[in-house]
Amino acid sequence: MSSFLVILVIIIYLAVVFYVAFWAEKNSKSKWVNNPYVYTLSLAVYCTAWTYYGSVGLAATSGLKFLTIYLGPVIIIPAWILLMRKILRISKANKISSLADFISLRYGNNRFLGALVTVICVLAIVPYISLQLKAISETFNVITKHNIIANTVINDTTFYIAILLAIFAAFFGTQHTDASERHKGIITAVALESLIKLVFFLVIGVYVTFYLFNGPSDIYKQASILPNFNLQQSINGLEGGFNWFFLSMLSMIAIMLLPRQFQVTVVENDREKYLKKVIWMFPLYLLLFNIFVLFIAWGGNIIFQHQNVDADLFTLMLPLVNGHEILALIVFLGGFSAAISMVVISTLALSTMLSNNLIIPYGFLNKYSKSESSENTESIKNIRRVAIFSLIILAYFFYRIFTLNRSLVSIGLISFVIIAQLAPSFFGGLFWRRASSRGAKYGIIVGFIVTFYTLIVPFTIDSQMLSTSFVIEGLFGTGFLKPYELFGLQLFEPVPHAFFWSMFFNILVYAIVSVSIVGNYRERNFAEMFVDSTKYAELHEGAYVWKGEAYVSDIKEVLIRFLGEKRTERALNLFYMKNGISDTSIYADARLVNFSEKLLTGSIGSASSRILIASVVKEEEISLPEVLSILDETQKTKESNKELKERDKQKDEFLDTVAHELKTPITSIRALSEILLDDEEIESNTKKQFLSSILSESERVSRLINNILDLEKLATGKEKLDLKENSIKNTIEKSIDVVYQIAANKGVTLSFDEATAAKLLYDEDRIQQVIINLLSNAIKFSAENKGEVFIKTSFNKNRLKISVEDNGKGIEPNDLVSIFNKFYQSKNQTILKPVGSGLGLAISKQIIESHKGEIWAENNENGGARVTFTLPYKKQ
Amino acid sequence: MKKLLIVDDEPNIVMSLEYTFKKEDFNVFIARDGAEAIEIVNNDNPDIIILDIMMPNVDGFQVLKYLKENKELKNIKVIFLSAKNKTSDIELGLKLGADKYMSKPFSVKKLVNEVKELLK
Numbered sequence: 001m002s003s004f005l006v007i008l009v010i011i012i013y014l015a016v017v018f019y020v021a022f023w024a025e026k027n028s029k030s031k032w033v034n035n036p037y038v039y040t041l042s043l044a045v046y047c048t049a050w051t052y053y054g055s056v057g058l059a060a061t062s063g064l065k066f067l068t069i070y071l072g073p074v075i076i077i078p079a080w081i082l083l084m085r086k087i088l089r090i091s092k093a094n095k096i097s098s099l100a101d102f103i104s105l106r107y108g109n110n111r112f113l114g115a116l117v118t119v120i121c122v123l124a125i126v127p128y129i130s131l132q133l134k135a136i137s138e139t140f141n142v143i144t145k146h147n148i149i150a151n152t153v154i155n156d157t158t159f160y161i162a163i164l165l166a167i168f169a170a171f172f173g174t175q176h177t178d179a180s181e182r183h184k185g186i187i188t189a190v191a192l193e194s195l196i197k198l199v200f201f202l203v204i205g206v207y208v209t210f211y212l213f214n215g216p217s218d219i220y221k222q223a224s225i226l227p228n229f230n231l232q233q234s235i236n237g238l239e240g241g242f243n244w245f246f247l248s249m250l251s252m253i254a255i256m257l258l259p260r261q262f263q264v265t266v267v268e269n270d271r272e273k274y275l276k277k278v279i280w281m282f283p284l285y286l287l288l289f290n291i292f293v294l295f296i297a298w299g300g301n302i303i304f305q306h307q308n309v310d311a312d313l314f315t316l317m318l319p320l321v322n323g324h325e326i327l328a329l330i331v332f333l334g335g336f337s338a339a340i341s342m343v344v345i346s347t348l349a350l351s352t353m354l355s356n357n358l359i360i361p362y363g364f365l366n367k368y369s370k371s372e373s374s375e376n377t378e379s380i381k382n383i384r385r386v387a388i389f390s391l392i393i394l395a396y397f398f399y400r401i402f403t404l405n406r407s408l409v410s411i412g413l414i415s416f417v418i419i420a421q422l423a424p425s426f427f428g429g430l431f432w433r434r435a436s437s438r439g440a441k442y443g444i445i446v447g448f449i450v451t452f453y454t455l456i457v458p459f460t461i462d463s464q465m466l467s468t469s470f471v472i473e474g475l476f477g478t479g480f481l482k483p484y485e486l487f488g489l490q491l492f493e494p495v496p497h498a499f500f501w502s503m504f505f506n507i508l509v510y511a512i513v514s515v516s517i518v519g520n521y522r523e524r525n526f527a528e529m530f531v532d533s534t535k536y537a538e539l540h541e542g543a544y545v546w547k548g549e550a551y552v553s554d555i556k557e558v559l560i561r562f563l564g565e566k567r568t569e570r571a572l573n574l575f576y577m578k579n580g581i582s583d584t585s586i587y588a589d590a591r592l593v594n595f596s597e598k599l600l601t602g603s604i605g606s607a608s609s610r611i612l613i614a615s616v617v618k619e620e621e622i623s624l625p626e627v628l629s630i631l632d633e634t635q636k637t638k639e640s641n642k643e644l645k646e647r648d649k650q651k652d653e654f655l656d657t658v659a660h661e662l663k664t665p666i667t668s669i670r671a672l673s674e675i676l677l678d679d680e681e682i683e684s685n686t687k688k689q690f691l692s693s694i695l696s697e698s699e700r701v702s703r704l705i706n707n708i709l710d711l712e713k714l715a716t717g718k719e720k721l722d723l724k725e726n727s728i729k730n731t732i733e734k735s736i737d738v739v740y741q742i743a744a745n746k747g748v749t750l751s752f753d754e755a756t757a758a759k760l761l762y763d764e765d766r767i768q769q770v771i772i773n774l775l776s777n778a779i780k781f782s783a784e785n786k787g788e789v790f791i792k793t794s795f796n797k798n799r800l801k802i803s804v805e806d807n808g809k810g811i812e813p814n815d816l817v818s819i820f821n822k823f824y825q826s827k828n829q830t831i832l833k834p835v836g837s838g839l840g841l842a843i844s845k846q847i848i849e850s851h852k853g854e855i856w857a858e859n860n861e862n863g864g865a866r867v868t869f870t871l872p873y874k875k876q
Numbered sequence: 877m878k879k880l881l882i883v884d885d886e887p888n889i890v891m892s893l894e895y896t897f898k899k900e901d902f903n904v905f906i907a908r909d910g911a912e913a914i915e916i917v918n919n920d921n922p923d924i925i926i927l928d929i930m931m932p933n934v935d936g937f938q939v940l941k942y943l944k945e946n947k948e949l950k951n952i953k954v955i956f957l958s959a960k961n962k963t964s965d966i967e968l969g970l971k972l973g974a975d976k977y978m979s980k981p982f983s984v985k986k987l988v989n990e991v992k993e994l995l996k
Contacts, residue, residue, distance in 0.1 A: 664889075
């Protein structure tokens with residue numbers, strides 16, 4: 001195929017990707033941009049050109065081993081629902097913009113640690129990026145000339161592609177100064193590319209399996225007679241099993257800690273609930289991607305068994321040699337899209353780390369604290385842009401200078417092992433309070449040195465074909481220092497071997513140093529917040545532990561330098577409002593200090609923002625018990641605030657109901673008096689009827705008002721009970737006298753067993769009020785002419801029990817408790833009108849409780865309602 | 877003679893309305909709750925309804941919905957007369973298709989004018 005045509009296709013393809021990114025950035029609120037599917041697909045940036053070509057290569061040469069890279073993620077991802085949720089919450093609460101920021105913050109905004117993580121990531125990822133460029137370059141050459149020939153820089157298409165990618169990443173990656181903001185353009189473009197590479201890979205898989213061969217069983221039949229076939233399709237016994245195990249562990253770490261994965265999973269996450277979809281969709285994506293790998297590999301092995309074809313290029317060569325150039329172009333585009341999304345996301349993530357965790361904290365802080373805000377934000381963006389270009393160009397020349405003739409997988413795995421050095425500090429920091437910054441630093445450094453010795457050095461020697469006896473005989477010819485068999489460990493292949501030893505020393509140093517040297521109070525503060533994230537993450541600035549002296553004006557000045565006057569003003573006002581702090585205070589409290597630190601974190605990284613803020617505040621040391629007690633207190637305040645809000649809401653509802661209850665009688669009064677006033681010919685009978693209605697409605701109003709006041713007095717204890725020795729029998733009889741007529745009118749019989757003649761201490765008027773209320777309720781809910789109401793009294797230990805029952809319909813089981821609430825009826829049946837004021841039982845309850853008694857409702861054996869109350873009784 | 881239906885469960889309010897509209901030469905029907913109102917609507921086909929919202933069993937909103945779902949009934953004029961006077965209630969009432977929403981306490985004269993206006 002002519003290279004002109006291929007370049008044209010590449011340009012069209014890139015134009016589409018740029019356009020999608022541009023569109024998504026413009027329509028960043030669209031549901032096409034914000035959904036769990038785009039999020040899941042963006043995670044598939046995990047599948048690079050290495051997956052696209054390398055998996056097949058590895059499957060063709062070493063069989064099943066290629067699966068380990070995908071098994072790790074599939075095993076760990078279900079745990080994300082807890083693990084990743086924790087990481088997401090911490091990151092969002094603290095405006096984390098990169099892996100380096102996350103680790104540096106956990107260990108007390110440690111500047112050195114952030115820089116160290118950055119350096120480790122750059123060392124691991126730049127070769128990995130060059131690998132992608134190499135894949136683009138090689139496949140381009142294969143598809144245009146059918147062989148791999150190196151070009152000079154000037155006529156190397158890859159160089160120009162690299163430059164275009166740098167422009168893309170720099171343009172869409174630096175739209176905001178705050179790096180913790182989402183990059184919706186880039187993410188949407190990457191999601192699209194993930195879809196493209198999957199579909200294209202499936203196409204080629206179907207082509208090989210069903211077009212070149214007659215289905216899976218045909219390929220299997222032909223492949224199984226090839227030499228070494230059986231050996232390749234096993235995991236090589238126990239020894240191979242260990243290798244499998246450690247490689248799976250390695251990829252488990254990689255799916256979380258590779259800078260590009262942290263970028264798409266954590267920094268670009270919009271909603272926590274997307275995780276629910278990710279935990280099954282992403283494994284499904286990986287499954288689809290791997291379905292045809294073996295068949296393509298076997299197919300390649302069969303067709304090319306007598307030719308010397310690089311197994312990594314099987315995917316591309318199979319359609320090419322069969323004359324299907326369009327299909328080959330599709331394969332090329334799929335691999336191309338896999339490569340460029342990895343390059344773009346990786347450089348984006350690395351450039352944020354470089355600017356926020358290395359360049360700004362170590363070089364530009366002084367300058368920034370003196371310049372104007374507009375200069376500063378431009379300068380921060382420029383640092384990131386320069387970083388993106390430098391990284392890509394560096395990666396390009398890395399690939400030009402070193403002959404990267406090893407398989408795609410091996411370089412990728414070295415990157416994994418280097419990144420894995422961050423795992424102990426990262427995961428340890430999430431779950432182990434005692435983990436300290438020194439432990440993390442030393443652990444990472446020691447782990448890296450071990451990796452360097454056991455993997456990077458021998459690999460470089462091998463791949464550059466340097467002549468030295470180091471690999472075979474060990475350092476100074478010492479047998480147990482052989483890099484691939486350190487301390488005589490011969491069980492593993494080089495990568496699992498390096499992984500094992502580096503992790504071993506890394507974790508050992510990390511643990512021992514953390515246990516023996518206590519971290520400072522800042523670390524312990526963040527440790528508490530990271531480990532107990534569910535408890536504290538939502539407290540935000542409230543949970544911040546800080547003691548010292550600071551002026552608001554000083555802090556404001558720092559903020560203005562980075563955010564500008566307007567944004568600072570807006571952010572502070574919001575903060576004051578949210579926390580209910582007066583904006584006139586001169587001294588800054590802990591919350592403001594923390595809030596300001598966080599505000600800056602997205603722009604310049606956590607370590608830098610800490611240094612800047614610390615430069616204007618005078619901080620005092622704080623002890624661990626103090627840390628804990630402050631954290632606990634903020635928690636409690638938060639809870640009591642919630643309670644207050646709930647009570648406020650209840651009060652509002654109460655007032656609403658009272659207003660409504662008062663309106664009804666007033667409506668009648670108003671209408672009737674208006675008629676009386678205007679209508680001069682009204683008959684005297686009607687007039688009388690209207691006036692008496694006005695009278696009774698007025699009484700209704702005053703009754704309601706009295707009830708409310710009553711309740712209020714009782715509830716607040718403003719009214720003292722008039723406690724005297726009274727006969728309960730007398731009180732009950734008096735109450736019956738009051739309601740007797742009402743009962744008689746309705747044909748309801750009242751019966752009272754007169755057994756008790758006990759004398760008790762109580763406020764007679766109040767108890768009478770309760771009994772009358774219970775009796776009227778009972779009469780009201782009894783059937784006309786058939787109703788029977790009983791009053792019973794009995795002694796029970798030191799209590800006198802008085803109950804009122806009827807033979808009505810009883811009370812709904814759900815309402816047995818709530819009927820004692822104010823206006824319960826009307827609240828429960830929002831639309832339907834209550835009968836009575838809705839306050840009677842609430843008042844009764846209040847009265848009984850102020851007598852230290854109890855009141856409750858139940859349904860009796862016949863289905864009628866029974867309300868019982870008790871009064872304490874002391875024997876003389 | 878125009879037929880007018882009063883739907884309210886407060887006897888004194890009903891009494892005042894009944895008196896007023898009889899004097900204005902309306903044929904007045906009375907319902908004590910929503911269910912009764914629906915029965916009367918089907919039997920007597922009134923021209924206009926003065927409808928309370930908070931009533932036992934079937935409430936005013938439900939009555940209005942019932943009217944709007946029936947071809948023959950949906951053109952009956954409806955005035956809500958309710959103590960609920962939150963903006964959200966009023967909006968809901970008008971959205972459901974009421975011709976007018978008056979809150980309690982109300983002026984009798986105004987109500988009479990509104991009714992006449994609607995029946996023009």
